[in-house]
Amino acid sequence: MSLITAKKLFERSFQQNFSLAAFNVFNVESLQAVVEACEHEKSPAIIQISSGARKYMQDEILFLDYVKAILEKSKCSFVLHHDHIKSVEEAKKAVDMGFSSVMFDGSALPFEENVTRTREIVEYAHKKGVWVEAELGSIPGFEDEVFSEHAKFTDKESVNHFIEATGCDSLAVSVGTAHGGVLSAEHLPLHFDILEEILQVRRGYIFVLHGGASMPKELINKVNECGGKVPELKICSETDIAKACKMGVKKVNMDVDNFLAFTYELRKMLIENPQIYDPRKYLKCGKDGFKEEVIHKLKNVVCSSGVEVIE
Numbered sequence: 010m011s012l013i014t015a016k017k018l019f020e021r022s023f024q025q026n027f028s029l030a031a032f033n034v035f036n037v038e039s040l041q042a043v044v045e046a047c048e049h050e051k052s053p054a055i056i057q058i059s060s061g062a063r064k065y066m067q068d069e070i071l072f073l074d075y076v077k078a079i080l081e082k083s084k085c086s087f088v089l090h091h092d093h094i095k096s097v098e099e100a101k102k103a104v105d106m107g108f109s110s111v112m113f114d115g116s117a118l119p120f121e122e123n124v125t126r127t128r129e130i131v132e133y134a135h136k137k138g139v140w141v142e143a144e145l146g147s148i149p150g151f152e153d154e155v156f157s158e159h160a161k162f163t164d165k166e167s168v169n170h171f172i173e174a175t176g177c178d179s180l181a182v183s184v185g186t187a188h189g190g191v192l193s194a195e196h197l198p199l200h201f202d203i204l205e206e207i208l209q210v211r212r213g214y215i216f217v218l219h220g221g222a223s224m225p226k227e228l229i230n231k232v233n234e235c236g237g238k239v240p241e242l243k244i245c246s247e248t249d250i251a252k253a254c255k256m257g258v259k260k261v262n263m264d265v266d267n268f269l270a271f272t273y274e275l276r277k278m279l280i281e282n283p284q285i286y287d288p289r290k291y292l293k294c295g296k297d298g299f300k301e302e303v304i305h306k307l308k309n310v311v312c313s314s315g316v317e318v319i320e
C-alpha cells in the first residue's frame with residue numbers, strides 16, 4: 010500500500026529536508042511516466058487529477074479507480090490530490106470520490122468569501138481525514154481549466170488570518186509564477202522578498218507554488234525543430250523554483266515542461282520513423298520523454314530523489 014496521507018508525507022519532507030513535486034496525470038501514459046520516474050528515483054510525489062483530466066477520461070470513477078490501483082501497487086509513496094476546484098459542491102464531491110487531498114481555489118473571490126467557502130470545505134473534508142489546499146492571491150495565466158488574467162501577489166498580512174480562519178492545511182501563494190506560460194523572451198522574476206516574508210509569517214507551514222514548470226527555451230526549441238510551432242513562452246526559471254524549495258516551499262506543481270518533453274519525443278519519433286503507425290510505439294516515446302523530465306524535476310528542483318518514505 011503506497012498511498013499515504015499528505016500529513017505524513019509533509020512531515021517527512023520537513024524531517025528529511027526535501028520538497029514535493031506535484032504532477033498532473035490525465036491518461037495511462039502520463040500516469041506511467043510519473044510512477045516509473047518516481048520508482049527510478051526512489052522518490053515520493055503528489056499525483057494530481059484536474060477537472061479537465063476527469064472530463065478527458067470521460068468515466069471519472071473508472072479512471073480514479075485505475076489510478077489508485079496503479080499507485081497502490083507501486084513501491085513509492087504517493088498522495089492522490091485533486092487540483093483546482095472552484096466550487097464548494099465540487100470540492101465535497103471530490104472528497105466523497107476518495108481523494109485524500111483536495112485543492113479549493115477561491116482566489117478569484119473577495120477575501121471574506123474565499124474564507125467562508127474554504128472553511129466550509131475544510132470542515133467537511135477534515136471529518137473524513139482529507140487534506141485541503143487553499144489559495145490566496147492570484148496566479149496569472151491559463152492552464153487546464155484555470156484562468157486568471159492578472160497576478161495579485163499574496164498579501165503577507167492576511168496569510169495568518171486566512172489560515173487561522175479557514176483551518177486549511179496548505180496554501181498556494183502568488184509570488185511570480187504563472188499557470189501555463191506567458192509570452193516573454195526572459196524568465197519571469199520570482200519575488201523572493203515576498204516569498205521570504207510569507208514563509209516567515211508561519212514557519213513549518215506548507216506553502217505551495219503553482220505554475221512551477223519553466224518552459225525552458227531549449228525544450229521549446231527542440232519541439233519546434235521537429236515541426237512544432239510553440240511560441241516563446243516562459244515562467245520562472247528552474248533555478249529560482251529550486252531556490253524557493255530550499256527556502257521552505259514544500260509543494261510545487263510542475264506540468265507544462267512534461268508536456269513539452271512528451272511532445273518533443275513523439276514528434277521526433279514520427280519524423281525519424283515515418284513508416285510507423287502503431288500508436289503504442291510513438292506514445293511510448295512520448296511517455297519516456299515525460300518520464301525523463303519528471304526524473305529531472307525530482308532530482309534537481311525538489312530534491313526528493315532517494316528519500317523513499319513508505320510508512
Ligand SMILES: [Zn+2]
Pocket residue numbers: 093155188219220262
Ligand atoms: Zn494551479
